[in-house]
Amino acid sequence: MSIPTSAHSITTAPSREAFSSRRKTALIIGSGIGGLSLGIRLQSLGFDTTILERMDAPGGRAYQRRVNGYVFDMGPTVITVPHFIEELFALERDRAHLSEPDFPNENSAEPPSHDHTARYVKLVPISPFYRIYFDDGTFFDYDGDPVHTREQIETLAPEDLSGYEQFQRDARAIFERGFLELGYTHFGDMPTMLKVVPDLMKLDAVRSLFSFVQKYFKNPKMQQVFSFETLLIGGNPLSVPAIYAMIHFVEKTWGIHYAVGGTGALVRGMVKKFEELGGTLRCEAGVGEILTAKEGRKTVARGVKLEGSGEELHSDIVVSNGDWANTYLKRLDSKARKINSDTRVKLAPQSMSLLVIYFGFRDDPARPLSLRHHNIILGPRYEELLREIFGQKVLGKDFSQYLHVPTLTDPDLAPAGHHAAYTLVPVPNNASGIDWATQGPRLVDKVLEMLDERGYIPNLMGRLTHLDYVTPDYFEQTLDSYQGNAFGLEPLLVQSAFFRPHNRSEDVTHLYLVGASAQPGAGTPSVMMSAKMTARLIADDFGIHPSIAD
Incomplete structure (x- = not known):
């Protein structure tokens, strides 16, 4: 089309x-x-x-x-x-x-x-756009190739192949209406808003994104693959409207x-x-x-x-x-x-915040990284963890993260023989009252040890040459974000x-x-x-x- x-x-x-x-x-x-x-x-x-x-x-x-x-x-x-x-x-x-x-x-x-x-x-x-790792060690390479996508679904969740085809059709319709036609519309008055409500209702774009995805995918892994993206703009997949399904097509198209x-x-x-x-x-x-x-x-x-x-x-x-x-x-x-x-x-509810760890480490030619430029590493819980971050505003017993290793594409960002990386962990904003001076270092240690022990970056702790991090306090104090939000309003x-x-x-x-x-x-x-x-x-x-x- x-x-x-x-x-x-x-x-x-x-x-x-x-x-x-x-x-x-x-x-x-x-x-x-x-x-x-x-x-x-x-x-x-x-x-x-x-x-x-x-x-x-x-x-x-x-x-x-x-x-x-x-x-x-x-x-x-x-x-x-x-x-x-x-x-x-x-x-x-x-x-x-x-x-x-x-x-x-x-x-x-x-x-x-x-x-x-x-x-x-x-x-x-x-x-791929992202390599998405599941807690059981399997992964899904999220890219714009429909043939490759179908092959991976057939391997990981064959029961969802037909649902994927239906999702593609309906997400495309949301993309065409919500992005191509309405993307530059400034909703400065209620009549402008009311004109588009019937179309959004017809497209089923006002229910939650996760609920929308569940219509098409029964396997929890596929539900996560096709809903996680809103976390990269501060949105909870359990509560953002399904119009955000258009992100899939924005990325796939360009x-x-x-x-x-x-x-x-x-x-x-x-x-x-x-x-x-x-x-x-x-x-x-x-x-x-x-x-x-x-x-x-x-x-x-x-x-x-x-x-x-x-x-x-x-x-x-x-x-x-x-x-x-x-x-x-x-x-x-x-x-x-x-x-x-x-x-x-x-x-007004503010978006979640982040703990972001910036680190450099020595390369090990004997054990080349299996990571990609963009990596999503999902923890053992998905819906429960989201409810803790956005609703209860507490630190959970586990975490998910986005690990960025740009030196796989651009080696000049680090000294020769080294990698520069950052890993981003969604956390509650400062409405939580969490003491980041205490909890920040603890969470940093847990995240780095996990990357080491689970083999994402083997012997990371022994190869580290630089380490720094920011917490929601950085967003509140340095970037002047209310309650330390990382993405504006939720x-x-x-x-x-x-x-x-x-x-x-x-x-x-x-x-x-x-x-x-x-x-x-x-x-x-x-x-x-x-x-x-x-x-x-x-x-x-x-x-x-x-x-x-x-």
């Missing part, structure tokens, strides 16, 4: 009237991938844009750390939908593309062009890619593009307050005050790429907030679409949001989509009208 493409492209340029007197100015709080994506788009819309970053280097959750010859991506490592990146790198100053994207045809013999991307970063495909040099190389490429377009990045410039003024009955964003120095910067618009909860709770007076009130913000049905924070503030005129906390949600492609949504809203508010170009 072909993916529809547009018959023409729409090019948007600032209207002469809107920018006749002077160029408008924008301040973006945070230099995560969402903030950088929007910064590039605002420069292409004709704004003079400054991105303010509280850390010493850009990236936010995608910060990259270099130590002892090792290079560690601190956060996201999975890159999907590479044509979103290509579109950003193709933008020109004062010339912005805000139309629906021309999605590459999945059946086309010609691969989509990455010509502009190649000027800034090198992307390479990864296969694959999973790796930025050579790590995700930090993608961040550096985006900074280069932003600065080429005339944008300014300021690091070690944390924002303590969003400045506002009253204009009649409206409260209008007028700039920011920096932490520490108290320096005030003024602008026509302010955008927060930071955490939604702390944007409102910490940086805006409660008197200016009626919709995003203290009560609403504090009651992607529940009641926190999706219209019910997720709006990219245009309802409380403060000319204040906008972008990134994981805003619509459509977390994940690298989603925050790039969020940037385009927010850019459209800003263009509309400032009378920047689209023109049709051949």
Whole structure:
């Protein structure tokens, strides 16, 4: 089945009237991938844009750390939908593309062009997408090859072959409606939301993802294979809506890619593009307050005050790429907030958090690793563990993890003869009250010993040359995430679409949001989509009208 493409492209340029007197100015709080994506788009819309970053280097959750010859991506490592990146790198100053994207045809013999991307970063495909290890030692190589997928199902769960075919059909329908058709829809009002509810009900996309998967797969292993992905965007498979089944087709259609040099190389490429377009990045410039003024009955964003120095910067618009909860709770007076009130913000469930271990170890040519670039290592319990993390907010007796070994693809991330790796363990956020100063080191030891003793990395403890880790305290204190969440708001049905924070503030005129906390949600492609949504809203508010170009 072909993916529809547009018959023409729409090019948007600032209207002469809107920018006749002077160029408008924008301040973006945070230099995560969402903030950088929007910064590039605002420069292409004709704004003079400054991105303010509280850390010493850009990236936010995608910060990259270099130590002892090792290079560690601190956060996201999975890159999907590479044509979103290509579109950003193709933008020109004062010339912005805000139309629906021309999605590459999945059946086309010609691969989509990455010509502009190649000027800034090198992307390479990864296969399998993930190697998924089960607790009994068997594994499933999750990739986009339907023949290989069927062969593995026939080996591990032959009773689920027919169910897989039905799942493919129904997940594709959700992907086509939920991603291709509605992916760039900003649900800013209830009527927009109500228009799509019948379709989502018809597709059975509002029940929980795990319940949806259970309709097609009886074997617990297959239920885990086709539901685990939402954990990589902070969602509990037991409670996220089944519309997230589209992730399977997003990955299957365009694959999973790796930025050579790590995700930090993608961040550096985006900074280069932003600065080429005339944008300014300021690091070690944390924002303590969003400045506002009253204009009649409206409260209008007028700039920011920096932490520490108290320096005030003024602008026509302010955008927060930071955490939604702390944007409102910490940086805006409660008197200016009626919709995003203290009560609403504090009651909104936050996503889970993470313990992430960054480690380097010597290679052992006599025992080459059987791991792949991306590995999911599932513990003995699945549903019970998820309930403990998301519901009870306790540390369980066991754990699951995502183990990333990028040096299998890119040896330059470690000294010669060594590997750089990180392993990510889902844990409760800081609403749990867990003392991570005590529990963090204990869990680190358990995880590393498990990788050693179970043979994933034989003699790991004897081969270790570097070890560091972060807990939910890092997300709360360094990344300024409310309750130490790792992915913004939890992607529940009641926190999706219209019910997720709006990219245009309802409380403060000319204040906008972008990134994981805003619509459509977390994940690298989603925050790039969020940037385009927010850019459209800003263009509309400032009378920047689209023109049709051949």
